[in-house]
Amino acid sequence: MKNSFLIAIAILTFLSDLVFASPFFSQRVPNPRSEDGSLSSSTIYNFFGRTVVQRCADNFRISSSKVVRSVSWWGKFKNNKAPKSIEFDVKIYGDKNGRPDNNKVLSSTNISFTQLTDTGQNFGGKSTGDDIYVFRANIPPVPIEAEKQFWFSVLGDSGEGNGSFGWRFIIDNRDISVSNVQDLNGDISGMNFDWKEQAFNNFSFVLDDKFISGLPLPDLVSEIPEIETFNKLNNLFSITFKTQKALLYNIETSSDLKKWSTSRQIRGTGNTVQFTDEREAIFKNQYFRVKLSE
Structure with missing residues (x-):
């Protein structure tokens, strides 16, 4: 068996590729x-003397497992009274x-928009309709398993005196959405x-596995693979690294740092895992x- 010079490298390639991909x-509503x-x-202010919160959620499922890294959604404001800023x-x-399982929130992100993006489109397809x-x-990466049902939800607070946010939708009897109103x-x-109300609304939103540039x-x-230890014992190379639960990691090997091949895939557990390369060394290096798997 040849002696091999072994080097461990943790690399996350997507950081240099921050684009809005397909x-x-x-489920974007056509216009x-x-x-x-x-x-x-x-949040709805002065609702018959009360301040209430109505939250909507829409179900979705995908055919192959992915990781959500960015989200987009569309809507309007009541009476076309858009705020200067809004929090979601x-x-x-x-x-x-x-x-939606209140005890299984896979991602919760508070996002402030100090500038609003008007699409130039109008609600109802008429020039007199409210601006859309x-x-x-970008959100912290969320693994989504194939063929399982999940729920996406946005909740806006445009502040008192402004129009409340209305999430745009189309009716589709093949799918469902849910909502609930409570006092703030x-x-x-x-x-x-409690998600008591059910409707056949397809809310307008998009999920992407790429970060949006800019x-x-x-x-x-937490997403960057962090190698804890690596060593060579009895001519076997092993490596331990921290993982995030449900994310898929590729262990890749190369003899020249140019061409890489996947040696093994490991599903994250939320704990440290170990990989041992038991192949016979055939390269000098x-x-x-x-x-992270794409």
Whole structure:
């Protein structure tokens, strides 16, 4: 057996590729559309003397596992009274008995927009219709398993005196959405909802596995593979690295740092995992790296 010079490298390639790619899930409402709909998913001030919060969520499923890194959604403001700024709480829920699981929030991100993006389109496809706005944001990576039901939800707070946010939708009898209204109780991001109301609304949103160029990035530390130890014992090279639960990692090898091949794939557990290369060394130099699977 030849002696090999072994080097471990942790590399995350997507950081240099921050582009808005083709989304893996798109439910964008086409425009113009005369049969337009919207439903408040927002804090509603002075609702018969009360301040209430209505939250909507829309179910989705995909055919192959992906990781959500950016989201986009579309809507309007009541009476066309758009605020100068707005805060959103964006959540992705797991599913429980055909409803969002309040005990399984896979992602919760608070996002502030100090500038609004008017699409130039109008609600109902008429020039007199309310302006339609698009909101885009990068979020901490969220693994989405294939063929399982999940729920996407946005909740806006445009402030008192402004129009409440209405999430744009189309009616589709093949799919469902849910909503619930409650009195405002503390921070809107911490409120739980009963999801009592069901409708056949397809809300307008897009999920992408790429970060959107030019937008703030979330904290990526937890997603970068962090190698803890590597060693060679009895001519076997092993490496241990921290993982994030449900993410898929590729262990790649190369003899020249140019051409890389996947030696093994490991599903993250949330703990440290170990990889041992038991192959016979056939190259003078052998390099290793850990990458998140695309």
